[in-house]
Amino acid sequence: MDGAGPDLSLQEVEAVAAKIGPLETLLLSGGEPTLRNDLPEVVAAFFLSNRLRNVGLPTNGLLPERARLFTRRILELCPGMALDVNVSLDGVGAKHDAIRGVPGAFEKACETVRMVAELRQQCDRLRVNVSTVVFDANWRHLPELLDYVREHLDVNGHYVELLRGAPRDSRLALPPYRALRRINRLVLRNHLLYHGDAEKRRWPHETPYLRELHRWQERVLRGGRWPASCPAGREVAVIESDGRVRACELRGVVGDLRQSAYDLHAVLQSPEAAAERQTIVGTRCSCTHCVFLYEAFAVHGIPNERRRRWLERWLRLRGRLYRIFR
Template identity: 25%
Template sequence: MVSAYLPYRLVNYYLARKNLLRPAPPINLTFSITNKCQSHCQTCHIWKIYQDNPEAKKEELSLGEIEQTFGTMDPVFFFNISGGCPFLRDDLPEIIKLASVYLKPRVIHIPSNGLEPDRIMSMLSTILKDLSHRSEGTYLQIKPSMDGLGACHDRIRGTKGNFDKLLLLMENLKTLQKSYPKLQVGLGTIISTLNIDRLGEIIKFIDQLEIDSYIAEIAEIREEMLNASAALTPRPEDYRQAVGLLCRHFGKRPSKSVGLTKFTRALRLIYYPLSLRILSEARQVIPCYAAFSNVHLSAYGEVWSCATLGSKKSLGNLREQSYNFRKIWQSKKANDVRDFIISWNCSCPLANQAYANMLLHPATLIKALKLYLSLP
């Protein structure tokens, strides 16, 4: 069931980007709840933050501050919890409970490095029990990372034994699904110069796991990830081969369900060639709606348009504005960031934002609907 506010907000974003209306509240919220992480990934250096500055942990938003913030926000359709490793926050179940009370998301998404299967399963059980009573219509998506097989995965993620723990977690998650049908289990791969030549074997292995969804996203230089010095993004000619592989895979793979999951699959089939064009042409191939449809909260209360621009183009800080998200969202500083984006000053293949951009681009939306109807 589509939330009643979605059609209005989508029309609003389209017109607001043309400076005809004030932007409505976002439908997609990403919240980096912590920068704690026990991985040592080569593609992301968030784990270095507290290694270099342990005292900074104390600056993360408290549960009380999070509740104050959520209390000034409108409902969102998609709530993406990010990090760091989200499961390292002891109050993760309470954060999700607050989100279900104030934000009422239809989809909650949590990534995972899979390093602590027992801790993850314990927290998920608590979260799912609460959601089953409080928010019956909400889907919880858990998406661990698989960047290679065996030692390759461990090397990229910087932790020996990670792959074996990941497989144990996947087995446990599929067992948990039997009790909670609203739990969706997926996997994600970051395609980088470190593994692009092994993408085929990764996809083949994942197919055997019979999971609900799989997404591969190209490695980017992001303000959020502190990885500006790393040579991670594949060359366009190499990524083109990966795109062909992914499109063949998703085009023939039967969907386990219909509705939102199948439509997301259609969007992904469009996203991969689109991301290749963005990478090759270094421009917004279709208009970007960051700071319109989507918003990102940092662990320290910074409000960002997206993870790519991050603190370089902050809309404001929640602590400095008495945790009033609406005030920041409608501020001059926020409008200045929107003008920067509207003026085509940035481009990136960030998947989370690209889906909203495709929905708000009429020609691409029509293409996605046709593809949805034709998929097996």
């Protein structure tokens, strides 16, 4: 993430990694992570110290050659680790360029997808995906974008997520609630087209998780709360590029690694972090942030999918019987 102070140096990142302990997944975030010259070494620091198994690397795709070089270097430095490169697309052609404010951005992003995807021939730990954030300016163009990506880009998946919580950029807003169910149906149908291909599948429970994600997000946008507590500040935390720590990027700073001997556990055990967790749980903090929703499913579990479908069928049948015998 963009921080207020200077970025942590590689030595500082190594100091942080040395104290974290086992870490399953690292999601890098932006700004644009590939602007950092030592990005492969940063990832390697976590791989070597924390037995890291998965890394998600988002990119705006404006620097195709750099993205390809960094991807190859990360795979070389981190043997056995799975890497997902997620190239952002907001629309097709001029629509993407207009949203990004960069002429030619769409072509460059597509070129990045093609160049990075070529590396999959040498390494089956690499997945290349398109990721799209849906907001009020682009949701109407989503069907066109989903079709374009499926037909023209050889990607492992196309991940579509709702704008997260209240964005810092006040020009962005969520699509209207009335559009949400339509968007979710479209996204699920598109997901199943990828998920049907076993080679492109990320994990087996992707589909039930996606259904649950849509249900929880719809609930939040209707004004409801999550049915379980958010794991922010416990199972997941956000480290900004300058070392400040938040429970999630939508909430306030709870500590600073530079002032805590680069010890994330010390920051998370501080009274500020404990108070933040208490507030998150006590207020049943709820938003549409898919990363934290997925983590909540992993922590709390989701209702058994088959049982849920049987229940839905039974309720539909009961409704029909009720109408017949009324």
